[in-house]
Each structure stands twice: as structure tokens, then as C-alpha cells.
Amino acid sequence: MKCTIQLILLLLCFYNASAISSTDKPNVPAEPVITGYDFTGNGWVESLACTPLILMADTPNVSEVSVTSEFKRALTEQIKLLDKKVAAKTIHESEKQVLASLISVFKLVENTNSLKLSGLNFKRFAGEKGCGNVLYTGYYTSSIQLKRHADNDFKFAIYRMPTRLPNEQLPTRAQIDHDHALWGLGLEIGYAKSLLDVYLMHIQGSSFAHFIDTDEVLTLGVAGKNGYPYQSLGKYMVEQGYITKKDISLASIKAFFKEHPDKLSLLNINPSYVFYEEQSTQPKTASGATAFKQATVAVDKAIISLGSVLLMNYPQLNKSDNVVKKHQFTLAIASDTGSAIKGAGHIDVYYGADSSKASHFKHYGQVWVLIKEQE
Secondary structure, eight states: OTTSOOHHHHHSSOOOBOOOOTTSOTTSBOOOOOOOOOOTTSOOOTTSOOOSBSEEEOOOSOSEEEOOHHHHHHHHHHHHHHHHHHHHTOOOHHHHHHHHHHHHHHHHHTTSSEEEOTTEEEEEEOOBTTTTBEEEEEEOOEEEEEBSSOOSSOOEEEEBOOOOOTTOOOOOHHHHHTSOTTTTSSOEEEEESOHHHHHHHHHHOSEEEEETTTTEEEEEEEEEEOSOOOOOHHHHHHHTTSSOTTTOSHHHHHHHHHHOGGGGGGGGGOOOOEEEEEESSOOBOTTSOBOOTTTEEEBBTTTSOTTEEEEEEEEEEOTTTOOEEEEEEEEEEEEEOOTTOOTTSEEEEEOTTOHHHHHTOOEEEEEEEEEEEOO
């Protein structure tokens, strides 16, 4: 699904994530990940133990956690997906360990609305600077109006994945959007009214699309990318002084381009480009599961195996000023990825179609991954 796809990702430094097994390089030194969201009320905790590792053995300071219905649904679907791999004999060793952890959690929560953590083995994400503070951002499934046929208003294409020869490099964002490198190839799914809308759709991943000239409503799922590394538009705009670090948000980026439509070429700072396919189902995550609101999380699958259970000390925000009023423990499944989610210092929480809540997140909390039951 967007699967990655990631909103504040668009805004500053962004990274990716997915779920871990006990065999997944637990002693690899963590790379320094610094996004610099340094403002009063950002949720950063100074007293946490630091580690040079990506993950460190750590016991969360909580004995029992509430279980939401969305988490149970995400848990059940992830188990079914991995069971299919078992039946097809396509499951990897790390996935077997993830499946064992999922089943053990399912048995513990099947007939209750809480999970007792006694007997479960967790490792804490290193976080930024290796001291446990993980950046939480939000992403959502966008909704976009399109037309099947271009006109004077709807003229910015959403493209299918081009076919290519082995080792052939696909064009960059600038080559596609400004040099029209894909014109005439019959790859257009539809046309949007705004180039910025197309860009934001790329950031979020999958999208609900309403074709207003044919009255079709479809899901457009990510079919692939052009292979260029993701570059943060938000970070660039802050560095160049277009928007302050404190004010960077989806709303501020939209407002900037509404006031300065002549600056849309700034979008080309990110050469990565997303291609789509039409789907009749709900948006799917990178693991193949349905995304569930606040129970699906995007991670860096290079360090966390997809499907892993995460325990999050989640930042709760004041509605009035969007600063952290407290942290609350909750559970999620690491079933998605995103171009901007890299390392153990950043996760992206799925918010369904709620763009307003997703856009406010650039705050810190802690994250643990369930490894396996203690012997």
C-alpha cells in the first residue's frame, strides 16, 4: 500500500521500517540517525539508556497492555498470510520465528482485551543518537479525484509501471513530470488536477481514486518505483529557508505551493517516482496484509522482519498545541515499509484516511520489538 507511504516523511528526514527476528543481526552497530525535531514538547526523554546497537535487550516499564480490536484484526491477518507461506513451502526462517511470536501473542489475547508481558522477550529500538527516542510520524491512505481522459484542468498523469529491459534505468521525476519522458506509451491510468496532488499521492503510497468523468471509485496500489533513492522535500525546504523547522507540516507545504505555484519545480528534489495499478481491494501493506488504523506500522525491513509485534510507548498530543502531554503503551504489527523509513530511529503509524491526525506527528516515543518467548 503506500505501503509505505508516509506523510511527515514528506516533511523532513524520513526513514523506513519492518519487523525483526532473533537471528536478524542484533549486534550490528546503529548508524547515527538524527532528524532534528528539537522543540519544546516533542516527547524526547533524556534519561534513557544509550546503546551502540540497533536493538538492545530491555524490559519495558509496564506489565500489561490494552489490546485494541484493530490490533487483533491485524494480528489475525498476519498469521493467515504466513500460514499460507507455510502451506506453500515458501516461508523463510526469519518468518517462521515471526509466525511463532504472532501465534504466542494470539493465544494470550484471544479471549481478553489485554496482553500480560511477563515471559515475553523484547528488544528496544536504538532510536535517534542511540538513546531510545524514536521519531513517530503518520501516514494515511490518500483520496484523489482523477479523470480518465485529460483536459485543460486535469492534465497531470498517474502512470502504470513501465516495462523495461534488465539493468535499464527508468527516468527521474523531473524527466517524467517536466520532460514528459513517458508520454505516448499508453501508461496513463488517469489525470489529476494538480502536480502537487500527484506528488503527495506518491508519498502516501496507495490511494482511493474517484474518476469523476466515469464515476468509478477504485484503489490505486503501488506497482513499483523508478529505482532512484528518496530525497526529503520537507528537509530541503527547511534547509533552504522556505519553511521553518518548527512549522514544517503537510499543511504548511500545501500553503507554500498555493502561494508560490511557480516553485513546483522544487518537487524534483526527490527523483524517486511511484507507479500504480488498479485494484478492487482495500490498500495492502508491504507484507500483503490489510492496513489497520493505528495497528499497522511502517518500519525498515532491513532490521525488522515484516509481521513482527511492536510495543510502542506512543506520544499522546494536546489538541491545542500539538505537544506531547503523555506517552501511552499500545501494540501494533510492523507490516509496512516506506521510502523515508530507514534505521531504528523512525517509524510511521497508519491513520486510515485521517490525514489531519497523520499530518501532526513529528514527535518522539519508544519502541520495542517482540523477539520470542523466553525459555
